[in-house]
Amino acid sequence: EAAVTQSPRNKVTVTGGNVTLSCRQTNSHNYMYWYRQDTGHGLRLIHYSYGAGNLQIGDVPDGYKATRTTQEDFFLLLELASPSQTSLYFCASSAPLGTYEQYFGPGTRLTVL
Amino acid sequence: LAKTTQPPSMEAYEGQEVNVSCSHTNIATSEYIYWYRQVPHQGPQFIIQGYKDYVVNEVASLFISADRKLSTLSLPWVSLRDAAVYYCIVTDILLSGSFNKLTFGAGTRLAVCP
Numbered sequence: 001e002a003a004v005t006q007s008p009r010n011k012v013t014v015t016g017g018n019v020t021l022s023c024r025q026t027n028s029h030n031y032m033y034w035y036r037q038d039t040g041h042g043l044r045l046i047h048y049s050y051g052a053g054n055l056q057i058g059d060v061p062d063g064y065k066a067t068r069t070t071q072e073d074f075f076l077l078l079e080l081a082s083p084s085q086t087s088l089y090f091c092a093s094s095a096p097l098g099t100y101e102q103y104f105g106p107g108t109r110l111t112v113l
Numbered sequence: 114l115a116k117t118t119q120p121p122s123m124e125a126y127e128g129q130e131v132n133v134s135c136s137h138t139n140i141a142t143s144e145y146i147y148w149y150r151q152v153p154h155q156g157p158q159f160i161i162q163g164y165k166d167y168v169v170n171e172v173a174s175l176f177i178s179a180d181r182k183l184s185t186l187s188l189p190w191v192s193l194r195d196a197a198v199y200y201c202i203v204t205d206i207l208l209s210g211s212f213n214k215l216t217f218g219a220g221t222r223l224a225v226c227p
Contacts, residue, residue: 004156035217042200043157043217059216090156101147102215104156 003027004105006091012111013081021076021108023091031094032074033102034058034066036087043090049074081112117201119221125191126226133186133221135201144205146177146184147215150197157200157217160186196225 004025013019025032033048045058047066055066063085065077078085088109092102118136125131137146145164149157161168161175163184168175174187188195198220 040219042219045214045216048214092156101159101162102157104158107154107156 004091004093004103006105006108008108009106010109012113014113015082017081019078019081019110021089023074023105024072025093026072027093027103028071029093029095032068033092034074034076035090035092036060037090038087046076083112086110086112117203117218119201119218121219122222122224124224124226127192128190131188131191131223133199133223135184136182137184137203138182140181140203141205144203146175147202147204148175148186149200149202151200152197191225193225193227196223198222
């Protein structure tokens with residue numbers, strides 16, 4: 001079974017705060033993704049990566065940075081958090097292009113006060 | 114990418130077979146159909162994928178109409194654990210640079226009654 005873990009599982013910060021969400025996959029997958037999920041919007045893609053050092057912009061990238069340090073680790077950075085970034089964040093990984101089966105982590109609930 | 118339309122919600126009793134429909138009238142010849150589900154407090158989980166005709170695995174079956182404009186996910190003998198949001202996703206695997214990009218809509222919320 002493919003494994004994707006996220007930390008922290010819950011995070012509360014204040015407006016303007018600096019937050020880093022972590023994701024690790026042990027699937028040996030090339031591709032990793034960050035999504036946010038909000039009521040009424042479904043899952044929306046923030047950033048994604050096809051390997052260490054690579055970063056691609058998703059559909060809702062504003063206010064987010066990401067970094068892929070290794071094949072296993074993908075980080076999402078909010079350098080000046082805003083209340084609009086209060087959301088449930090999911091990380092996912094997938095094998096090379098074509099399979100489209102993505103494996104999701106358990107999610108991180110972020111609250112920005 | 115083809116747009117998908119699903120019913121917003123469905124309800125079933127335990128032990129029933131449930132069929133969740135998905136309309137994708139503008140599906141292109143290079144696009145495949147994927148189904149995911151998400152139970153509360155968890156990330157989405159892949160169920161099944163298909164291109165045409167009929168696909169079955171240990172979890173579900175997928176019927177795709179001859180013109181590929183409609184697909185139906187069939188869940189046999191649902192239990193309370195099958196209560197989830199079911200997402201139908203159509204994506205073009207031949208599109209250069211697509212990077213396995215999945216676009217999730219609102220999905221169909223399935224409620225299962227004991």
